Each structure stands twice: as C-alpha cells, then as structure tokens.
Amino acid sequence: MENTELMELITKVIPYGTVSQGSQYPEVIVPAGKLHDAAEQLRNLEGQPFDYLINMTAADFTDKFTVYYHMESTQAHNLVVLKADIADRDNAVVETVSDIWVTAEFFEREVFDLFGIRFKNHPDLRRLFLEDDYGFPLRKDFKDEVNIIELPN
Amino acid sequence: MSKDVIKNIIVKDDEDYIINMGPQHPSTHGVLRLEVCLNGEIVKYVIPHIGYIHRGIEKMCEADTYKQIIHLTDRMDYLSAHMNNEAVCLAVENALQVEVPERVQYIRAILDELNRLASHQLWWSAFGMDLGALTTFFYGLRDREKILAIFEESFGSRLLHSFNTPGGLMHDVHPNFQKHILEFVKYFRKKLPDYKNLLTDNVIFHNRTKGVGVMSPETAIAFGVTGPSGRGSGFACDVRKVAPYGVYDQLDFKQVLYSEGDSFARYQVRMDEMEESLNLLEQLVAKMPSEGDFTAKMKPIIKLPEGEYYERVETARGELGVFIVSKGEKYPYRMRFRSPNFSNLFVLNTLSKGLKIADLVAISGSLDLVLPDIDR
Amino acid sequence: MILDIYSFSTLTGAIDKGLNSAMAPWLATLLEFVIVGVVFLIFYALLGLFLVYLERKVCAVIQNRIGPNRVGKWGLLQTIADLIKLLMKELIPIKNADGFLFNLAPFIVIIASFMAIAALPFAKGLQAMDFNIGIFYVMAVSSLGVIGILLAGWSSNSKYSLIGAMRSGAQIISYELSVGLSLLSIVILSGSMQLSTIVQSQADGWWIFKGHILAFISFVIFLIASTAETNRGPFDLAEAESELTAGFHTEYSGIKFAFFFLAEYMNMFIVAAIGATLFLGGWMPLHIGHWQEFNNIMDYIPSVVWFFGKTFFVIYLIMWFKWTFPRLRIDQLLNLEWKYLLPLSLINTVLIAFIALMGWYF
Amino acid sequence: MNSVFKYFADIVSGVRSLCAGMRVTGKYFLSPGEIVTEQYPENRATLKMEDRFKGEVIMTHDENNQHNCNGCGICELNCPNGAIEIITKKEADETGKLVRSIDKHVYHLSMCTFCELCIKSCPSNALEWGQNFEHAVFDRSKLTKVLNQPGSTIKKKEAKS
Amino acid sequence: MSSESLVLFFVLALVLVGGAIVFSSLVAPRSFNHEKFEPYECGIPTEGPTWIQFSVGYYLFAIIYLVFDVETVFLFPWADVMKAVGMRAFIEIVVFFFILGLGLLYAWKKGALKWV
Structure with a gap:
C-alpha cells in the first residue's frame, strides 16, 4: 500500500489527528488526551492492523514533552509514527497504551523513569533503572552535580 | 482483535516463596535480577529487575558528536557491536542523504554476518552451559576465536571495534580479510556436525527444550520479541528482509522461521542462521569489489538537518532501532535506542509461568539476553 | 592357575605374625588397627586429591585445554595447593542456620x-x-x-x-x-x-x-x-x-x-x-x-x-x-x-x- | 502394542544420540593435538600482536627525539571521554616570536575506549597505536601517561616547496 | 579383620573431619562483617522464611521408594540361595516381581510418578 493511501486511511479513522509524511515515515500527530483512542484505532486498522509496537519513547523540548510511538503492521510492513505533545511539563500525564500492546508497559516504565511522564491506568508504574529518589535524567533541565562531569565544548 | 489482548500477568501473594536469581548468579548472563516466586519447583511468576549497569548512554549521546556516539553504541550490545555502529551510521547517512561506496556496504554486510556468527557461537556455548553441558562452552569459544582473530587483524580490537564511522569505515580492511574469511567458513562448516552431535540431536537436550516456554506468534508480536527468539515463533521480523538496508536486498538468503515457538525452535533458528550466515559470507566475499573507497566524503563536523530520524537494523538478537531528534546542531537533541533485548526480556514471565525453575534457566538462555543492551 | 606372588595375604600375614610374636595379642590387635587406620586415612586423602586432579585433567583435554599445569610438574601438586588453601579459609557461620x-x-x-x-x-x-x-x-x-x-x-x-x-x-x-x-x-x-x-x-x-x-x-x-x-x-x-x-x-x-x-x-x-x-x-x-x-x-x-x-x-x-x-x-x-x-x-x-x-x- | 514399541524405540534412539555426543567428546579426548590453550606468560617471546592492534595511544618519535605534535588540541576536542589533555606552552622560536607548542600531551589510559578518533583526526599524524597490551598496574594514577618524551621537540616541517 | 573394626573406621572418619575443622578454625583468619553471615541469595537479602512447608512432589517419590526398597531387602537373601533352591525359588520370585510390577504400574497409572 502506498503511503498516501495509508495516510488517507488513517485520516479516516483518526479525524482529529494531523497526518503527514514525515522525514521518513508517515506521522500522525494527535492531542495527548486522544492518544489512547488513536492508538486503539491504529492497532485495529482495517486491512493492516499496526500490531507490533516497535518503539515508544519521549523527548523533552523544554516547553513540552513529545511522546513517540513507532509501530509496524506485521502484514503490510508499513511503519507509522504516532506523536503527541504534552504541554504540562510539571505534571505530565498521558494515558497508557499497555492494554493495547503489552510491550508498552515496559517502554512506559522506562519513559516514566527517565522523563517523569506518568501514565494513567498503567498496571505497574515503577521506576525501571534508577532509584526512587533520583531525578528524571533525560529532562533537559536535569542537573546532577555529583556524578556528571560536564565536558567543555 | 483487540479483545484477546495478551497481558503480562503477575498475581502476588503475601505467602509467596520468593527466591532471587541474580544479580550475581551463574545463569543470568550479566547483572540481571530475577525475582522468582516458587511453589516447590514450579515457577509462579518472574519479575525481572534491571538497571544494575545503566550507564545513561542516551543522555551521554546528547553531549557527543555523531562520530563520538559510535563508540558508545559498541558498549550496548557488545556481542553485536558492529550492527549497533551500523545503525547509527545508517541513520546519519540516510538523514544526510550520503551515498556510501559499494565496497563499504559489502564490508559492512560481511562484518554483520561475522558478528552474528560470533554472537550465535557464544550463545550456543552459554546455552549449553545453562543446561549443564559445560563442554559446549569451550567448543563454542574455540571457534569464535577464529572470528575474533579476523576482527583483530583488520580493526585492531576483538570485541568493541568502533570500525564504522558516518559515511564509511575507519580504515580499509586488511589485505588478508577475504582469504581468512573463506578459511574460517571452511573451518566452521567442518565443526558444525560436532555442534549437532553434542547438543542438537541429544535426547536430554530435546527433553529440556522441546515444548518448554512456548511462545505463540501473537505473544511474540505483542511483546515485540524480535530476532531469532521471535522467528522461532513464526514472527517474520528479520529487518534484513522486511526493510532491507545496505546490500541485503541483493543477496540470496532466506529468513529462518520456525513455528513451534519453544526453546528448541529458538535454538534451531540460531543454528540455521549460522549456516545461513556462512552462505551469506561466501556470497559477499565473492561479490565484494576489490577496489574502492572505504569512506564517502563527509564534512569534518556532521550536522543533521532538523527533524526526526528512525533507522532499524537486525542485530544478532533482534531489531535495533535508532531514533534521533535533531535540531540541526552537531549534537543530537535526543537519541534513543530501541534495544531488542529490552523487549525480549519481559516476555520471560509469560513464558516460564507454571514451568520448573530449570526451565526458567533454559528459557532465559534461549532468549539470548545481553544485559548491557537492556540497561543502556 | 593364578600366581600367588602378588598376593597381599603373605604380607599381611607376616605383619600379623610378627606383631603377635612380639607383644601381647590385644596390643598386637590394637597396633594392627592403628596401622590399618593410618594407611586407610592416607589412602583416602591421596585418592581424593588424585581424583580431583584426574577430573580436571580429563575435562581439560576433552575441552581442548591443558588443565592445571602451574603447580608442580603437569600441575600434579595443584590439588594439594588447593587443599592447603581451603584449610586456611575462614569457616563462615551462617546467620540463623x-x-x-x-x-x-x-x-x-x-x-x-x-x-x-x-x-x-x-x-x-x-x-x-x-x-x-x-x-x-x-x-x-x-x-x-x-x-x-x-x-x-x-x-x-x-x-x-x-x-x-x-x-x-x-x-x-x-x-x-x-x-x-x-x-x-x-x-x-x-x-x-x-x-x-x-x-x-x-x-x-x-x-x-x-x-x-x-x-x-x-x-x-x-x-x-x-x-x-x-x-x-x-x-x-x-x-x-x-x-x-x-x-x-x-x-x-x-x-x-x-x-x-x-x-x-x-x-x-x-x-x-x-x-x-x-x-x-x-x-x-x-x-x-x-x-x-x-x-x-x-x-x-x-x-x-x-x-x-x-x-x-x-x-x-x-x-x-x-x-x-x-x-x-x-x-x-x-x-x-x-x-x-x-x-x-x-x-x-x-x-x-x-x-x-x-x-x-x- | 504400538506404545510399547515406541517405548523401546525411544530408548534405542536416545541411547544412540547419547553415544553420538560421547563420540564427539571422546574424539577430542583422544586428540590432544587439538588443544588450543595459549600459555600466556611463557609465550611472550613468540606472541606477536597484529599490526593494527589497538594497545594504547602513543606518539611517534624519530631518532632525534622529535615528534609531530604541535599542540593544536584537536585530539582533545575529539576525544569522547576526555582521556586526552593538552598542556601547551609559549615558546620563542628562532625569530623571537612566541609560538604555542606542546608541553605535555597527557593521556589517561584508564578513560580511553580505543575509538581511534584522536588518531584519525590528528592533522599532523602525530599519534598512532602502540602494540603494548600489558597495562595492569597497582595504582590507577600510573595509567595517566605523558605521550611526548621528555626533552623531545617538534619536528621541523620540510621547507614548503 | 573382624567386623568390630567398623568402629575403627567410624572413629577415623570422625577424626579426619573433626581434626581438619579444628585445625582450620585455628589457622584460618577471621573477620567480621555484618553482610558476610547472610545466607547467599545472589546478593539480595532473603525475603520471608526459608523453612516452610515444601512441595509434596519430592515426598511422593520417597513414599513409593519405601515400598520398593523394603522389597529389595527381601530380594538379596533370595538371590543368595536362588541357585541352591532351584525352580521353586524362581517361580516364587516371578510371582513376587509380578506383584511388584503391578504396584509400579498402579502408581504409574495413578499419576504418582508425575511431577506436581
């Protein structure tokens, strides 16, 4: 299936999202509140359900967080990226998709560990790598005077 | 379809008989801690605890140039160091739309396969040891030594050879490179029957692995279990076939798929992949241009255009993804590695539930986990 | 048909006779006990050490290795060195054991x-x-x-x-x-x-x-x-x-x-x-x-x-x-x-x- | 009856597979020529590392105790781990002008990951790989090395022609 | 030597082990470290009691074993005189083995040989 066709199909099921051709793969940008619904729509997309969540991660843009979901359909081998912005950095909450892809449970734990984004309805939201009182190291404003030696640029 | 969702079920009880396997345990290859709940010999649930060697590679990448990132990726999955390098290089090259010389692509593919072979050999050794056949460890390492000697000759180091650089390679390969590879292929073909007699055909080995830790294709997809572990369940996830990179679309090889999904199927996938890799090596050496540049022209300071880039390669353990968010600077704004072992590890609970503690060892061995890759 | 030249009964018999003629029977029996005991103790210890050494060498050759080869000729004294080491090790009492x-x-x-x-x-x-x-x-x-x-x-x-x-x-x-x-x-x-x-x-x-x-x-x-x-x-x-x-x-x-x-x-x-x-x-x-x-x-x-x-x-x-x-x-x-x-x-x-x-x- | 037959067939095939395994180990037991162990400290004399072996970073000095390093600091910039520190000094050359030159090229072997970026990026080819691999020392501070030999000077450039 | 010397061997074994332990505790160094005396569980403190009611699987086999082992004890005297007594002994033992085999078959079919 061509990318344009796929994008049309996605636009049909996710009318509230912005579907565009990213630098490599089709991108779907949805509001953070609609993330779970959009994910479910993609997971059950007609003809080519995106059943394989390759990757889930986030990035800190100092004024907002963006969460990324890379998913592939194992039938058509198309890859799409689902994105959502979380504006509230101090109290970042987004709904979990671990009920759709079980692997997201662990990706979300990692994102929570490193960014401090909370996932609503997550079955077991604990820190994955770090201690409970450690900061959220992948936030851009994270400072650790003890352990990190800044290199002169 | 979403009604029969696969879940990771853990039911805790106050009277659980908890036993910790790891972080210092002979069968967790690395510092993995498994919190195992037992009922006699039967496993009730397994909770993996990771993070003992979390080095924050993703954070470190944010302060490194793209050339400097390469040497960090070696240290994630140290057994497929070359593939990790290649993933970053491919991401950078694709973002910059650099045409990499053909010779480089062939050399990279050769190194991929050599690295895959070395990794599978080590896995075979360690898997035998997990099951109590200590001799396999020495035979596997003996043969792996030959590959490491080839690496050492060309790159100067045996395990962590940061040999790739965005745009090409650090050096040209050693003049004896092709000759030694062909010698190795011949040598290893002769040794494979030993592997078969020692483990593959062994009746005890069959009993220990057949029907143990059966993973359905749905489970594999839902957990994102890729690589040989996923292909043992019939999940066609070989990135070399699904989304070919380098010269893989010009090569004749097949994706090894087994449908049983048990530990023995995962074992068989890797054994078949070893032979497949040997075939590939012969093809690659024959097709490889004997002359040519070893690197494309690159600017001394590499700056990726603003945007998001995602690149996938097939490592010895599954699909490695490199995700770069660039803001047009010489450092990546956000770098993310989707490591195959991360997803492969967490299926352990589902697979080993209701089986015996010895099976847990067999399953974790058959998943072929490398801990530094999980923790990053 | 079996030759009796290697039979140990002549040796043991001679010892028994010699001891009995030299001292009182109870003392002779006691002395025999002690001799047998000491011989067995030494035999037991040496055999154990040798078996450990043998196992190491056998498994080494099977696994394409040399095995112990540092202590003594062909590593023959390796197990004795190990024994001495183990003797010198602390005996750790486990808590609540x-x-x-x-x-x-x-x-x-x-x-x-x-x-x-x-x-x-x-x-x-x-x-x-x-x-x-x-x-x-x-x-x-x-x-x-x-x-x-x-x-x-x-x-x-x-x-x-x-x-x-x-x-x-x-x-x-x-x-x-x-x-x-x-x-x-x-x-x-x-x-x-x-x-x-x-x-x-x-x-x-x-x-x-x-x-x-x-x-x-x-x-x-x-x-x-x-x-x-x-x-x-x-x-x-x-x-x-x-x-x-x-x-x-x-x-x-x-x-x-x-x-x-x-x-x-x-x-x-x-x-x-x-x-x-x-x-x-x-x-x-x-x-x-x-x-x-x-x-x-x-x-x-x-x-x-x-x-x-x-x-x-x-x-x-x-x-x-x-x-x-x-x-x-x-x-x-x-x-x-x-x-x-x-x-x-x-x-x-x-x-x-x-x-x-x-x-x-x- | 079929299951009884299968019972015995299982035994036979099982024993046969076990024998196949024992044949492999038995074969190696009887061929001590296959032993691959390297007797390391004894074979020091014959142990030769590959030409490209990455043992440590060294600075090449010629017979006049001269090296190529002019202290530009590019290797320091390129090192991902901060394993290199360049300490420069100002020195008057023959015309009396103050010229920056290398005082100490400090190399922390303990932080080096052998990524080769310093060697590749050096514009004057002053650095290269040394073959020495016996780095074990009792004190970590001994792993910090000064690469330019004492009293060494920078090699004069050939007259530009 | 007579069977009284069994005592000798018993005493010798005691002396061997006891002597070595006493010697070792005399020469071995001692150091005190709170963590050191913990039971080993891969570096993590144990959770919950160790001595609990354990899985019945192991004991089932012990019970079946008891039945069979007592019968094996009877078999040895029989084996000793089998050739002397002749056919009668053989027939009797065949009957005995048959019953024994039935017992094993019963346990097998009953699922007692399956691991739980």
Missing part, C-alpha cells in the same frame, strides 16, 4: 564414604573387612550420605540449598532401587553377597562377559544409576550451578566445603570400584577361554593393577558422561528412573535369574 546440623553434615557424608571404602577388595588378599553380606553393607553405608546432604541443605537457611537438598533426596533414594536390582543380578549369578567370593567366581571370566547381554544391560543400568547416586553430571541437580548456584553446599566454606567435594569424588570411586568388582572381575586378570598362553601373561600383571585399572576405567566413563551431557530436569530424572530404568531392571533381574537357574551362563 541450624548450627549443630550445619556442622554435623560434613561428618556424615565423610563417614558414609569412609566406611564404605573399608569393605572393598583392592587386591588379592588386600581387603580390610570381608563381610559375608559385603554388597549389602556397602549399599547400606553409602546411602547414608544422602542424610548428610539433606541436613546440609536444610540447615543452611538458604533457599537454594533447601531446593538442592530436596532434589538430591528424591534423586538418590529413587536411584537406590536400580543400583540394588542391578547388583542383585550379579548376586544371583554368583550366588553370594561376599565380595571376595564374587571376585573368585570370576576367575574364569568376568560376569559382564559370562552373563551374556543381560549382564551388560545390568552393567549399563548400574552405571547410569550409580552416576545419579553420586550426584554427578548429567544428574547433578542437587548442585545445578546454573539454577541453584551450588545447591546444597552453597553456604559451606573452607574445609567444610572441601569435605563435600571430597565425599563426592570418593563416592564416585566407591561406585566405580563396586562396578569393577562385580561386573569386571575385581582384581581378577582378564582370562579368555582356553588361551592358556594369553592367560598366563595376564597373570603376571599384579592384581592391584587390575583392580585400579578397571576402577579408573569406570571412573573415566562417569567423567565422560559428565563432560558430555546436559543436565536433566528433576521430573525427567525421576521419569528416567521410575519409567525406564526400574521396569527394565526388574525384567532384567527375572531373566538373569532364569539363565542362572538354567545354568545358561559360561
């Missing part, structure tokens, strides 16, 4: 193997105790060891040890049956439980040859079952290091650990010696039918060489198993015994009884 049982366990395993070794016929005329129920005695005493293992595992207050001990308990008692039944078949054939009589009955040929294929099957069953009895690979579930770190002796340190180690190797020697005595003719030389010349040449080889040659052959077989096979799982281990070995050995025993009755053996 059952102290008395914890310390008792190494005594029991050593006593079991030490008492069993006393009844073995090492050579013509060299047997400390020749019971008329010899086999029975050895079986009974050597199975005491399992109590030591169970105590060690239970008292350690470690979960790994506990599981290891439980496994080993289930394993050893199960395989006791097959060992018993396969030994029984030789008792049927030779009509005696006395080890010296059994050896004498093989003067014209070893039971493994005289008893047709049935005796051979019996030998194979004995070999498998006794490997399991001694907790060696592929049946080393009690100390399966990939699952239970070190199993029942996880918490033992220093010399106490060394005793478990020693007992394991001595048990291996005992079962190998029993196998050699019952199936391979003990210290009897190899005799083939009516080849008078050949038999005479064989007679010139001392009986003690025959005994140790055969025993070490069996020991080598057991080591060969260990360094080749993957470990079994607990349920498979018990399946193998109860569903394969036990029925087979039951049938085998009946058949052997039949051929013994009919006199259909050589």
